Amino acid sequence: MDSAINRQTLALAGVFQAAKLVDRLAKSGMIDIQQIESAVESVLNLNPTSYEDVFKGKENVSIGLNTLKEAMAKNGRSVNREVLQYAMGILAVQNKLQKRPDLMESLSNALDRTVDQQKYFNSFSHEAVIASTAQCYENSISKLNFRIRVTGNPTHLQNPKIAEKVRTILLFGVRCAMLWRQAGGHRWHFLTSRKAIKDCADGLLSVV
Numbered sequence: 001m002d003s004a005i006n007r008q009t010l011a012l013a014g015v016f017q018a019a020k021l022v023d024r025l026a027k028s029g030m031i032d033i034q035q036i037e038s039a040v041e042s043v044l045n046l047n048p049t050s051y052e053d054v055f056k057g058k059e060n061v062s063i064g065l066n067t068l069k070e071a072m073a074k075n076g077r078s079v080n081r082e083v084l085q086y087a088m089g090i091l092a093v094q095n096k097l098q099k100r101p102d103l104m105e106s107l108s109n110a111l112d113r114t115v116d117q118q119k120y121f122n123s124f125s126h127e128a129v130i131a132s133t134a135q136c137y138e139n140s141i142s143k144l145n146f147r148i149r150v151t152g153n154p155t156h157l158q159n160p161k162i163a164e165k166v167r168t169i170l171l172f173g174v175r176c177a178m179l180w181r182q183a184g185g186h187r188w189h190f191l192t193s194r195k196a197i198k199d200c201a202d203g204l205l206s207v208v
Contacts, residue, residue, distance in 0.1 A: 004184050005193075007051045009068070009200040010061065011180035014042070014054070016071060017064025018173025019086035025166050026082075026152025029159065033125055035063070036165055039172035040124040040133050044115050051179060059208045065201045072190075072198035082151060089148040090170065091187065094177035096144050107140035127161070134164035137171040 018039070021031050038060045048054045055061045070078045071087070097103060114132040121129055148170060156162050189197065 005196055005200050006204070007183035008180055008185045008189070009065075009197055009204060010051045010055070010058070011176050011183055012185065012197065013061045013064035013068045013201065013204075014176025015064070015090050015173050015180065016067040016083070016087050017061050018090060018169050018176065019083045020063055020067045021169045022086050022150060022166055022173075023080070023083050023152070025162055025169065026150050026157055029153065029156035029162050031165070031169075036130065036168065037124040039169050040118070040129060043133055043136075043168070043172050043175055044111065044118055044124070046111060046115065051183070054175075054179065058204050062205065062208050065205050065208070069198050069201040069205070072194045072201070086148060086150070086173075090173040091177050091180075092146060093141055093144060093148060093170075094174045094181070096146055097141060097174065098178070098181075100144070103140040103143060107136055110136040110139050130168055131164050133171060134167035137167040137174075141171070141174060142167075 021035055021039070024031050038055065041056060042054050042060075045054055045056075052058060058065070067079060067083065071084065097107075110132075114129065114136055117132050118124060118126075118129050123129060150157065150166055157166075
């Protein structure tokens with residue numbers, strides 16, 4: 001059943017999935033190819049028919065649903081500090097981005113070019129498509145006066161290919177943060193709606 005809490009939870013799960021995947025990339029240098037493909041496909045799905053369609057199925061955001069459920073638990077201690085910081089950073093970045101119509105326009109134009117590139121290569125995981133998606137982030141969000149500071153293994157973070165994947169995943173997170181706000185999500189929901197969000201995440205996971 002489609003409802004505001006379902007939409008908010010799905011979108012917020014995308015934010016937490018991005019945070020979790022960025023943490024993995026920063027520390028291990030690796031995530032599954034399906035995870036990067038799913039993130040790129042979501043970013044380039046500019047006209048989704050529903051919130052679930054953004055992710056092409058709830059199963060593609062199961063990592064985020066599990067992470068969100070853990071974060072919304074009473075103590076939230078099973079989610080590491082970096083993941084929580086990235087999630088909050090993504091929400092903060094999106095909030096600042098929506099106040100910059102010039103950067104929003106730059107992002108929109110860059111995404112249109114990347115969609116064309118994806119069609120040319122017919123792949124969501126081609127190096128050129130990932131690089132182009134990462135460039136979308138760099139040409140817009142990276143110009144804000146607030147940056148998400150990613151910490152991990154310097155060897156991985158200094159690898160240009162891994163850095164492109166990090167930016168691509170962060171852009172996916174920002175897209176999800178936009179959807180969350182469009183569904184009526186607010187920061188105070190982390191205090192007032194923790195149980196409702198956790199229960200909804202549980203429910204969505206039960207049908208994945």
